[in-house]
Amino acid sequence: MYTGQCHCGNVRLTIPRLTETATRCNCSICRRYSTLWGYLTESEVDISVGQYGTQQYSHGDQCIDFHRCGHCGCVTHYSTTTKVESDRLAVNYHLFSVQDIASIRIRLFDGADTWQFMDE
């Protein structure tokens, strides 16, 4: 099990495995959040939220809810909305320890333009 947490510890994410790759995306929102995404499924990720709760942000076609800690503001994960048939849950690997994510290959996704990985 691997656990990541926001800066203040209000939100904790526990996952059973690390993904082989992580995605850094240059779309309008990801480049501002500076997130590093690991794509898992809703059933795999245990999300513990403390007294400060979380806040959500959705934009554009409202397919994704970005979640952030209600206290320190760290972006913790995103989930898909009911408009999308997907059980993807993306965790922000920047919340996990440097050692845990050191061996994960980072892929650059061109979410700003072509919607392709740029290393293919």
Ligand SMILES: [Zn+2]
């Ligand atoms: Zn926090």
